[in-house]
Amino acid sequence: MTRTAEQMKGRAGRLARLMPSGPSTAARTPFVLLVVLLLAGGLISLLLLNSALNEGSFRLSKLKRETTELTDEQQALQRDVDSYSEPDALERRARELGMVPGGSPAFLNPDGTVRGEPERATAQPSPTKVPEPEASAAGPAASSGSATPSTAPTAPASNTPTPPPTSPGR
Numbered sequence: 001m002t003r004t005a006e007q008m009k010g011r012a013g014r015l016a017r018l019m020p021s022g023p024s025t026a027a028r029t030p031f032v033l034l035v036v037l038l039l040a041g042g043l044i045s046l047l048l049l050n051s052a053l054n055e056g057s058f059r060l061s062k063l064k065r066e067t068t069e070l071t072d073e074q075q076a077l078q079r080d081v082d083s084y085s086e087p088d089a090l091e092r093r094a095r096e097l098g099m100v101p102g103g104s105p106a107f108l109n110p111d112g113t114v115r116g117e118p119e120r121a122t123a124q125p126s127p128t129k130v131p132e133p134e135a136s137a138a139g140p141a142a143s144s145g146s147a148t149p150s151t152a153p154t155a156p157a158s159n160t161p162t163p164p165p166t167s168p169g170r
Contacts, residue, residue, distance in 0.1 A: 083089060103119030 084093075100121045100123040102121045104117060106114050106116040106118035109115055
């Protein structure tokens with residue numbers, strides 16, 4: 001025995017009238033299509049976001065690698081600059097260019113007067129070191145004593161004390 005809405009009393013009857021027990025009249029197809037489209041759109045947007053993040057990750061890796069290479073190159077160049085700036089290297093290069101040590105320096109005062117006695121550099125440039133030939137099959141006797149020691153003549157020491165420079169920072 002089935003009961004209909006008229007047979008029910010009270011609260012159950014009112015609920016039965018609000019929710020019919022027969023086949024639904026609303027079409028579910030548009031709702032299902034909307035849910036499917038929202039899910040598909042969400043998946044596609046996640047896929048695009050993921051590929052954009054991967055592209056950024058690859059670019060970041062490439063930039064890090066380039067940074068490492070450039071840092072290594074900078075360090076190599078700094079080592080070269082440091083080796084060329086060493087006092088021994090500067091002296092050797094100056095001698096190769098024919099420069100000689102100077103005598104006593106003279107300084108100019110701010111008013112234009114000269115302090116000290118200027119001297120001309122009189123030392124002759126020392127001969128540059130001749131590289132030794134590599135030891136050949138002839139033995140060590142062929143290369144012994146072939147290098148001449150480099151003794152640079154120096155300017156005679158002056159008895160007058162050299163005043164300090166007057167310009168700061170130079």
